[in-house]
């Protein structure tokens with residue numbers, strides 16, 4: 543029996559993870575759950591999964607939840623704040639942490655989990671972009687596996703089993719293109735509702751906006767380079783509107799290996815949970831005849847400047863990806879609050895990245911300081927708009 547702690551259990555990935563686990567009771571069970579402030583969803587998850595402990599952000603939420611557990615005769619411990627999140631993450635009985643907190647907010651819990659020698663199923667791509675080199679080094683030192691949950695990276699992982707890195711010629715990362723790939727109207731007038739209308743995936747709000755700007759694919763290119771130890775120059779992006787081919791790996795002999803399925807995050811989540819086993823799943827079987835055609839196009843780097851920014855950040859390295867990520871998180875939150883235009887997102891990220899003075903120190907504190915600086919700088923730019 544594998545014992546899993548799910549960080550971000552009230553989110554899109556978190557809820558799908560619990561859905562899968564509820565159908566795999568003989569193989570996997572829940573040890574801990576963490577949310578930010580969505581106590582309503584957490585209460586229903588506590589009732590169903592009876593975790594040993596949970597964690598929430600605010601002290602008052604934690605206090606009320608403790609009372610609720612006592613009055614419902616539930617023996618779940620309740621932790622609070624960042625220290626509570628780390629305590630939950632390092633609970634001795636957990637075998638694996640599923641990291642699905644959105645944004646840099648998830649970084650410290652991932653570090654704590656690795657130090658406690660927990661395997662990581664990682665959805666939280668922002669943490670990898672921010673401090674990927676540090677995370678991977680720490681994982682290697684602690685003998686910890688970092689298993690991808692992101693659909694493209696799960697695909698690449700499945701296309702790479704038992705292959706030498708030197709055999710990889712390039713990674714071909716597929717992108718749906720988001721809602722605006724063929725959009726020919728004024729991008730500055732794009733509304734929040736339009737940006738949240740993703741053509742193939744139903745996800746949290748932040749990643750959905752990233753898919754619309756194609757920053758998601760930029761983050762994923764960096765994520766692929768870090769997770770698979772491959773130069774960013776070997777990571778290429780290709781638009782594939784059907785989201786059936788989740789990514790491909792081309793080898794030096796010209797062989798290209800791809801992983802296909804209908805778009806459903808339950809598959810990569812389940813694979814990360816059960817790896818190296820494969821268990822049956824209830825995802826819709828792939829019917830290529832019914833699908834009829836799979837299309838592939840070049841990405842438009844002019845229309846989607848975030849793609850260029852991500853490659854620029856990856857090539858500069860050191861603190862630049864952390865700065866780009868933090869500026870993007872700040873700008874996307876501001877767009878979602880209807881404070882800035884869709885096109886301001888890339889502008890704010892670019893100005894923040896280009897103003898930043900790179901630090902070549904690779905300590906965790908350096909990445910955290912770069913993230914902090916970038917958030918403040920981006921906020922200043924937003925105030926000036």
Ligand SMILES: NC(=O)C1=CN([C@@H]2O[C@H](COP(=O)(O)OP(=O)(O)OC[C@H]3O[C@@H](n4cnc5c(N)ncnc54)[C@H](OP(=O)(O)O)[C@@H]3O)[C@@H](O)[C@H]2O)C=CC1
Pocket residue numbers: 549550551552553554555556576577578579580581599642643644645647665666667668691692693743744745746747748749807
């Ligand atoms: N959704 C998807 O299909 C995919 C997502 N990913 C990645 O997975 C991650 C999660 O995405 P998604 O599930 O869509 O996001 P959601 O916005 O749906 O969920 C985010 C989760 O993070 C929690 N959270 C946010 N801040 C904190 C905090 N400070 N402390 C504790 N918990 C916090 C939220 O809790 P609360 O609800 O209480 O605020 C919620 O449970 C992202 O990094 C995303 O890029 C990758 C591939 C696919």
Ligand SMILES: CC(=O)[C@@H](O)[C@H](O)COP(=O)(O)O
Pocket residue numbers: 692693694716717718719720743749752753754758759807
């Ligand atoms: C499901 C998943 O992995 C997302 O990251 C997805 O890739 C988003 O779609 P885009 O290809 O539009 O960014």
Ligand SMILES: [Mn+2]
Pocket residue numbers: 692693694762
């Ligand atoms: Mn993805």
